[in-house]
Amino acid sequence: MSFSLIIQYLFSGITSGGIYAIVAIGFNIIYNTTGIINFAQGEFVMLGGMIAITLCHYMPLSAAVACAVAITALVGAFIDFVFIRWLKSPTVLQMVIITIGLSILIREAALHIWDEKVRSLPCFTGNEISSIRLLGAYISPQVLWVLATCAAIVICLNLFFSYTLTGRSMRACSANRTAAALCGINVRNMVTFSFMISAAIGALAGCVVSPIAQTHYDCGTPLAIKGFTVAILGGLGNSTGAVAAGLILGIIEAFSVSVLPMAFKDVIAITILLLVLFFRPTGLFGSRETGALREF
Amino acid sequence: MKLHSLLSAAVMVCFVAGTAMAQTTAKPAAGAAAGAADTAKKTTATTVKAAETSAKTAAAPAKPAAGAAAGAADTAKKTADTAKKAAVAPAAPLPEVPLKAGDPIKIGALFAVTGGASNLGTPEQKTAEMLVEEINARGGIKGHKLLLLIKDSGSDPQKALSLAKQLIEEDRVFAIIGPSTSGETMAMKSLCDQTKTILISCAAADAIVSPLAPYVFKTPQKTSDAIKKIFGEMKKMNITKIAVTSSNTGFGKDGKAQLEKLAPESGIEIVVNEVYEKEATDLTSVLTKVKAANVQAVVNWSIEPAQAILAKNMKQLGFTIPLFQSHGFGNIRYAKEAGEAAEGIIFPAGRLLIADVLPQTNPQKTLLLKYKKDYETKYKEDVSTFGGHAYDAIALLEKALGTATAIEKEKVREALEKITGFVGTAGIFNMSATDHTGLDMNAFEVLTVKGGKFAVYGGK
Structure with missing residues (x-):
């Protein structure tokens, strides 16, 4: 394999890895507050993309993305307000079933609001065919947007969860609901807030990914499966880990294509993931101590 | 743990x-x-x-x-x-309900309105509704109105099969139009044949009509003809080494198998042959492999949105070789989706997509323009070849109902087989007792994308 070919596979891995990573980050927020996985996360990604595409006809791209993020955050809050807030002490299983149900509901609603057609946002820079030539290989500028967005989200989240009162309160809710409530934290508001952040991040992911991966009412689930896989691989609750794991998975997949038929791509990636989980059940970057304290 | x-x-x-x-x-x-x-x-x-x-x-x-x-x-x-x-003998035909004067003729319509093939099923459903409305407004056929019972198969062959059973046994339909995809059609082929229910499929795979089942017809052009048309173009361009990519679906697999079968006859060598998931979001890795193999052209066989992604990725990676797509590219939506990257894609398709620029002498022109105008005014969206397949299915059935000596399944089936020189959206149909598609290679035109629109490919 020539050098430029190796670089090309690497870039291709970064492209799909970036998509996995940005979807995976969203899973971590709700997990960090409630200790559950939101199975409707993929639908937030889809909603963000679809809303931005619709608004794009009436306003500039950046405004459309901002509005889409805000609207999806409101949808997230609404979902929590209507379906989750009233549960006294939700168990893991209850929450899983509720969120799976919600994902079906949102998907069907999207089918009726829009239609079955595939759409995509215009590329943020350049157009469909522009690419950057680097070391004899090509990469789409949109991929750089995805990576930059990932980095920005991770930095902001880390600052938010470590240094702000709200962020620390949210983490406290996840560690121990009762203790957090006894300390005067309004657990329910924190959960609503986490749904809003998570929906907003999902929507942002949906917008930056749309020019590459396209958006339609049913695109959330396949994205969420990969995102969920990556979130586990990186260690649940760890956003930096999610990004690293996403890129690792993407690159492994890309290189596997060079030697084996593409049909085996997922098999290889998931086998590696399984091996990691056998030896490090908390994921590559999750710590064993925190893992041991968690219910799920 | x-x-x-x-x-x-x-x-x-x-x-x-x-x-x-x-x-x-x-x-x-x-x-x-x-x-x-x-x-x-x-x-x-x-x-x-x-x-x-x-x-x-x-x-x-x-x-x-x-x-x-x-x-x-x-x-x-x-x-x-x-x-x-x-238990049980094979599904036997139910006794035919005799049609009284003024009774509607029940037609089942089974389309993939949702799911992966929804971009096929939705225009088919809309077209069927439009055409049946039109026929009924004209007074129906021999004094009978048509009653269309539409079911959504969700692009799932198993669901299509059980819905077909429901249409046949509970609704006692006279004939079934659809389903949209090859996988679904194959799932119900023998059921329709055994129960003697006329099935006019809107799916393309050759296997639907070969081997022949007396009661099963289809309206889209044959996959093998599409491939022969592509290979014919390649010959003119002196292309001998190609890469094949296809999606992991009934249509993709049929195309892949036919490409593999027909390539040696045309002196073409398939160097890279890759299958991708229909939900693929990025195909640069497989294209890197194609790039390393130094082929002269890429042939892609799918009906999914991934065919637009493939086109984009090819241009991003700096490919200069031509991309051939299947007749599954016949929806302007995909060309719009791929934008600049769609320019220059070569694919075989029916003449519906270029109705405007057809010469006046073309026998299909009047019909194509009428369908295009009717559909686009009614539904405010671009017409696609898939809707055309449903149009042809109903038009053929209407013709057969009109010419049959009596409105009985066997008589109408025979009338269908006798239809010749029938102008449809996909081509001129010449049915026979051995050919239940009735279309040949002439039904295809080689098209390309120019300035975001479909145009006739002039060759290089």
């Missing part, structure tokens, strides 16, 4: 199993097969019939396009064989 790790491991195992099944081409629909087996185990009279039907479907043609049906049938067959001894 903690619950956390147990749960995540369990989820992963399920996921791997799922992916492995979907990906390994040898067992296309092991998941569906398991489902069919479960159902068959319940062994009520109806489910046994269903299992038998699907077993036969696959056993008879054994073509790759049978896709999901073939997988399901293998398992279902075993269960059915054991159950067969105990």
Whole structure:
């Protein structure tokens, strides 16, 4: 394999890895507050993309993305307000079933609001065919947007969860609901807030990914499966880990294509993931101590 | 071990199993097969019939396009064989309900309105509704109005099969239009034939009409003709080494198999042959492999949105070789989706997409312009070849109902076989007792994308 070919596979891995990573980050927020996985996360990604595409006809791209993020955050809050807030002490299983149900509901609603057609946002820079030539290989500028967005989200989240009162309160809710409530934290508001952040991040992911991966009412689930896989691989609750794991998975997949038929791509990636989980059940970057304290 | 790790491991195992099944081409629909087996185990009279039907479907043609049906049938067959001894003859035709004066003629319409093939099923459904409305406004056929019963198969062959049973046994329909995809059609081919229900499919795979089933017809052009048309173009361009990419669906598999079969005859060598998931979000890795192989052209066979992604990725990676697509590219939506990257894509398609620029002398021109205008004014969206397949199906049925000596299934079936020189959206139909498509290579025109619009490909 020539050098430029190796670089090309690497870039291709970064492209799909970036998509996995940005979807995976969203899973971590709700997990960090409630200790559950939101199975409707993929639908937030889809909603963000679809809303931005619709608004794009009436306003500039950046405004459309901002509005889409805000609207999806409101949808997230609404979902929590209507379906989750009233549960006294939700168990893991209850929450899983509720969120799976919600994902079906949102998907069907999207089918009726829009239609079955595939759409995509215009590329943020350049157009469909522009690419950057680097070391004899090509990469789409949109991929750089995805990576930059990932980095920005991770930095902001880390600052938010470590240094702000709200962020620390949210983490406290996840560690121990009762203790957090006894300390005067309004657990329910924190959960609503986490749904809003998570929906907003999902929507942002949906917008930056749309020019590459396209958006339609049913695109959330396949994205969420990969995102969920990556979130586990990186260690649940760890956003930096999610990004690293996403890129690792993407690159492994890309290189596997060079030697084996593409049909085996997922098999290889998931086998590696399984091996990691056998030896490090908390994921590559999750710590064993925190893992041991968690219910799920 | 903690619950956390147990749960995540369990989820992963399920996921791997799922992916492995979907990906390994040898067992296309092991998941569906398991489902069919479960159902068959319940062994009520109806489910046994269903299992038998699907077993036969696959056993008879054994073509790759049978896709999901073939997988399901293998398992279902075993269960059915054991159950067969105990009960039931093959699905027998129900006695035909005689049509009284003024009774409507019930037509079942089975389309993939949702799911992966929804961009096929939706225009088909809309077209069918429009055309039936039009026929009824004209006073129907021989004093009978048409009654269209539309069902959504969700692009799922198993669901299509059970809906077909419902249409035949409960609604007692006269004929069925659809389904939209090859996999779905193959799942119900023998059911329709055994129950003597006329089926006019809107799906393309050759396996639907070969081997021939007396009651099964189809309106889209043949896959093999599309490939011959592409190979003909390649010959003119002196292309001998190609890469083939196809999606993991009934249509993709049928195309892949036919490409493999027809390439040696045309002196073309397939150097890279890759299958991708229909939900693929990025195909640069597989294209890197294509790039390393130094081929002269890429042929892609799919009906999914991924065909726009492939086009974009090719341009991003700096490919200069031509991209050939299947007739599944015949929806302007995909060209718009791929934007700049769609320019120069070469694909065979019916003349509907270029109705405006056809010469006045073309016999199809008047019909194509009428359908295009009617559809676009009614639904405010661009017409696609898929809707055209439903148009042809209903128009052919209307013609046969009109010419048949009596409105009885066997008479109408015979009338269908006798239709010649019939101008449809896909081409000029010349049906016969041995040809239930009635279209030849002339139905295709080689098209390209120019300035975001479909245009006739002039050659290089």
